[in-house]
Amino acid sequence: MRLTQAQQASIKRCVEEIFGTEARVLVFGSRLDDSRRGGDLDLLVQHPHPIERPALTSARLAARISRLLDGRHVDVLLQAPGLKSLPIHHIAESQGAPL
Secondary structure, three states, X not given: OOOOHHHHHHHHHXXXXXXXXXXXXXXXXXXXXXXOOOXXXXXXXXXXXXXXXXXXXXXXXXXHHHHHOOXXXXXXXXXXXOOOOOHHHXXXXXXXXXX
């Protein structure tokens, strides 16, 4: 995984601050491939309870993590009751690595 231990800890802390301690975060996509360079950061945040204003909340998380990573583009997918599940959610869940 192309994230330092400090970056991983910061991402987990941001997820916890925004979504609470019940949230689980997985990294998926190109950041898992150590042979690649660059690229954005793809995250799946799983939560056992419905999320109020999911688009706004995921955008807040993406912006906060982007600032931590010096402007690196961050995509956040949410998985929670009441939210539509798309094929990308299943890919992220099956191929993602938890932080």
